Amino acid sequence: MTEPERQHVTLQDVAHRAGVSLATASRVLNGTAQVRADLREKVLAAAGVLAYTPNAHAQALASSSSKVIGVICHDVSDPYFASVARGVMRAASDRDLMVMLASTFRDPAREIEYIATLRAQRARAILLIGSGFEDRDWERSMSAELEPYQRAGGRVAVVSRHRSLKVDTVLPQNREGAAALAASLLELGHRDFAVLTGPRELTTVADRFGGFAAAVAEAGLELPDSRVVEAAFTRDGGYAAATELIRRGELPTCVFAVTDVMAIGALAAFRDNGVSVPDEVSLAGFDDIPIVRDLTPPLTTVALPLDLMGERVMELAVRDPARRSRVERMPGEVVLRTSTAAPRGKR
Amino acid sequence: MTEPERQHVTLQDVAHRAGVSLATASRVLNGTAQVRADLREKVLAAAGVLAYTPNAHAQALASSSSKVIGVICHDVSDPYFASVARGVMRAASDRDLMVMLASTFRDPAREIEYIATLRAQRARAILLIGSGFEDRDWERSMSAELEPYQRAGGRVAVVSRHRSLKVDTVLPQNREGAAALAASLLELGHRDFAVLTGPRELTTVADRFGGFAAAVAEAGLELPDSRVVEAAFTRDGGYAAATELIRRGELPTCVFAVTDVMAIGALAAFRDNGVSVPDEVSLAGFDDIPIVRDLTPPLTTVALPLDLMGERVMELAVRDPARRSRVERMPGEVVLRTSTAAPRGKR
DNA sequence: GCGCTCTCTGAAAGCGCTTTCTCGGCTACT
DNA sequence: AGTAGCCGAGAAAGCGCTTTCAGAGAGCGC
Numbered sequence: 061m062t063e064p065e066r067q068h069v070t071l072q073d074v075a076h077r078a079g080v081s082l083a084t085a086s087r088v089l090n091g092t093a094q095v096r097a098d099l100r101e102k103v104l105a106a107a108g109v110l111a112y113t114p115n116a117h118a119q120a121l122a123s124s125s126s127k128v129i130g131v132i133c134h135d136v137s138d139p140y141f142a143s144v145a146r147g148v149m150r151a152a153s154d155r156d157l158m159v160m161l162a163s164t165f166r167d168p169a170r171e172i173e174y175i176a177t178l179r180a181q182r183a184r185a186i187l188l189i190g191s192g193f194e195d196r197d198w199e200r201s202m203s204a205e206l207e208p209y210q211r212a213g214g215r216v217a218v219v220s221r222h223r224s225l226k227v228d229t230v231l232p233q234n235r236e237g238a239a240a241l242a243a244s245l246l247e248l249g250h251r252d253f254a255v256l257t258g259p260r261e262l263t264t265v266a267d268r269f270g271g272f273a274a275a276v277a278e279a280g281l282e283l284p285d286s287r288v289v290e291a292a293f294t295r296d297g298g299y300a301a302a303t304e305l306i307r308r309g310e311l312p313t314c315v316f317a318v319t320d321v322m323a324i325g326a327l328a329a330f331r332d333n334g335v336s337v338p339d340e341v342s343l344a345g346f347d348d349i350p351i352v353r354d355l356t357p358p359l360t361t362v363a364l365p366l367d368l369m370g371e372r373v374m375e376l377a378v379r380d381p382a383r384r385s386r387v388e389r390m391p392g393e394v395v396l397r398t399s400t401a402a403p404r405g406k407r
Numbered sequence: 408m409t410e411p412e413r414q415h416v417t418l419q420d421v422a423h424r425a426g427v428s429l430a431t432a433s434r435v436l437n438g439t440a441q442v443r444a445d446l447r448e449k450v451l452a453a454a455g456v457l458a459y460t461p462n463a464h465a466q467a468l469a470s471s472s473s474k475v476i477g478v479i480c481h482d483v484s485d486p487y488f489a490s491v492a493r494g495v496m497r498a499a500s501d502r503d504l505m506v507m508l509a510s511t512f513r514d515p516a517r518e519i520e521y522i523a524t525l526r527a528q529r530a531r532a533i534l535l536i537g538s539g540f541e542d543r544d545w546e547r548s549m550s551a552e553l554e555p556y557q558r559a560g561g562r563v564a565v566v567s568r569h570r571s572l573k574v575d576t577v578l579p580q581n582r583e584g585a586a587a588l589a590a591s592l593l594e595l596g597h598r599d600f601a602v603l604t605g606p607r608e609l610t611t612v613a614d615r616f617g618g619f620a621a622a623v624a625e626a627g628l629e630l631p632d633s634r635v636v637e638a639a640f641t642r643d644g645g646y647a648a649a650t651e652l653i654r655r656g657e658l659p660t661c662v663f664a665v666t667d668v669m670a671i672g673a674l675a676a677f678r679d680n681g682v683s684v685p686d687e688v689s690l691a692g693f694d695d696i697p698i699v700r701d702l703t704p705p706l707t708t709v710a711l712p713l714d715l716m717g718e719r720v721m722e723l724a725v726r727d728p729a730r731r732s733r734v735e736r737m738p739g740e741v742v743l744r745t746s747t748a749a750p751r752g753k754r
Numbered sequence: 755g756c757g758c759t760c761t762c763t764g765a766a767a768g769c770g771c772t773t774t775c776t777c778g779g780c781t782a783c784t
Numbered sequence: 785a786g787t788a789g790c791c792g793a794g795a796a797a798g799c800g801c802t803t804t805c806a807g808a809g810a811g812c813g814c
Binding site: 067068069111113114115116117118119120121126127128135136137139142143145146149150153158159160161162163165170174176177179180181182204208212295324325327328331350351353354355356 | 464
Binding site for chain 2: 769770771772773
């Protein structure tokens with residue numbers, strides 16, 4: 061006969077040991093109401109001796125409220141999400157909340173599934189920190205999950221543009237940032253650009269590409285299709301895109317990768333192909349993830365306050381709901397580093 | 408008068424709408440038992456129409472089991488943890504489990520606190536993926552939280568050596584890896600080393616430093632105190648340590664940073680001080696986080712299967728408990744890249 | 755000294771689900 | 785035809801907590 065699995069210590073046990081009622085024990089432990097000092101002591105002592113931990117599920121059920129915040133991203137190991145998640149976790153820690161993090165691995169189905177699970181957990185809020193998709197079906201099923209959740213009092217907040225999701229939003233100024241970057245690059249003397257993009261359905265990609273292209277067009281320049289390469293939204297995607305660009309021959313003087321992560325891949329591709337950055341081609345990214353200043357050469361990019369964005373989206377989610385959805389814009393700041401230089405001819 | 412906050416849809420509602428009992432509805436939704444086909448249909452239909460989502464707390468309470476796995480790390484934005492966490496999340500996703508991620512920001516108090524919270528959540532397992540401390544007090548309070556949890560059926564698994572925590576462990580071969588690295592470096596011809604370490608109380612630091620120092624000693628060489636610099640376990644710590652080393656004058660021919668993250672900082676410090684790697688000094692790290700192959704020069708390091716470690720620790724935690732704690736060793740493989748070269752004199 | 759607030763405590767009713775336990779209605783035997 | 789044996793459905797008892805709702809004292813004014 062094996063030793064019986066010792067059960068969890070319950071409030072009941074504590075109350076009994078302290079010689080008080082359940083209600084009193086609960087009140088002491090939560091500080092919900094005044095309790096005579098001697099009883100207080102007894103309860104606290106009993107809880108201590110028994111190493112009591114309240115059952116969060118029972119609490120959640122009885123009080124219909126929980127301390128968990130759900131966060132959905134594409135991949136924690138992507139530095140962009142890691143930084144934003146960091147900000148979220150810091151904010152959560154300050155408010156005594158727990159974060160349930162889900163990685164979708166870029167599978168929309170999994171995203172929907174996770175929302176359902178978070179809904180089941182009665183998470184206090186759900187934070188979507190990945191880019192939105194411009195895709196009707198996806199939007200529909202997304203709303204289908206999110207709406208009942210919100211109607212029941214759940215809060216939703218997002219980072220990046222999620223068309224048709226009427227929720228509080230932390231909105232990086234992707235379009236403006238990309239345009240500002242283009243302006244800086246034009247000022248450096250560049251006239252011939254290429255863009256390495258991710259999937260166009262991602263709003264982030266669309267906005268950054270759009271902003272950049274518009275600024276270039278405004279300067280009276282062309283950005284022919286041959287100068288635009290679409291690839292996966294990853295380091296390897298960036299590598300592949302840059303390689304493709306090289307294969308097409310006749311490099312531009314300046315390449316813009318829509319994210320730093322892709323730029324890192326591009327930089328590697330250029331190095332592997334003996335293309336010197338910035339001597340032969342200038343390279344710029346977007347996000348300013350921590351690592352890019354340590355690359356050789358350090359990467360020119362548009363800095364976004366990633367940590368802060370995480371904190372803010374958390375704040376929006378816990379702040380009492382507004383009548384209309386709020387939008388908090390996050391400006392991107394162009395940071396010129398040495399991965400960009402004046403084009404060869406100009407020097 | 409504002410519209411009444413619509414309540415959550417409950418199983419009761421579904422059962423009622425389908426004209427069946429609570430029990431039957433539960434059985435249909437969980438597939439726990441045979442239910443007549445027509446009733447099945449009705450229940451499913453009702454659940455669909457009402458957009459029913461079970462209350463996970465109620466489920467957890469009634470069935471005393473939950474689907475959440477708690478993961479505690481120091482900082483999600485550290486690529487090492489991000490990679491391990493990625494593995495954990497993939498494994499969790501395969502098993503239909505949710506991950507609750509907590510960042511301690513290297514504050515031991517917060518670590519203890521998080522364990523308590525996870526205990527309250529009746530998490531199915533708690534995974535500690537940060538290095539352990541060699542510190543009596545810490546160990547004591549850690550055990551104090553973990554033991555009641557385990558007695559009550561909770562599972563605990565860790566990555567890295569946690570002295571005195573008798574739990575399932577995924578153990579990177581830090582000592583052996585560091586020794587192997589030293590051997591490779593010796594073979595390259597180096598005889599004069601320096602080590603950039605993190606806090607010595609961290610078992611990971613102790614093991615890596617110990618392994619490296621032992622291998623160097625075995626070769627009959629000295630590693631004087633002046634060649635050992637301790638700093639924070641971060642990129643900036645690495646930068647500071649390398650700067651200090653330079654300040655001391657007379658560089659060694661080869662520097663070992665106990666983690667890649669510190670090595671990245673060191674590389675930046677060398678660059679900023681005009682010290683060429685590997686021409687003037689060779690530099691090696693440990694972990695093989697994804698980014699290091701994209702540095703200039705690519706970093707020599709000891710590769711650990713980070714993703715896999717995450718998956719494995721998860722597996723250990725969900726596998727039925729063994730009588731004795733299991734230890735799964737993870738070999739580190741020396742990867743020589745161009746941040747190391749034969750010392751100047753030898754060429 | 756009596757009634758009247760005021761506090762503080764305990765009893766008990768849920769919160770939404772799972773899971774026995776029961777029992778009605780069948781089929782399958784003898 | 786009678787009865788043992790099954791299968792599937794419903795009633796009901798919790799799971800561990802919070803929170804109303806009364807009630808018991810204690811303190812107070814008259």
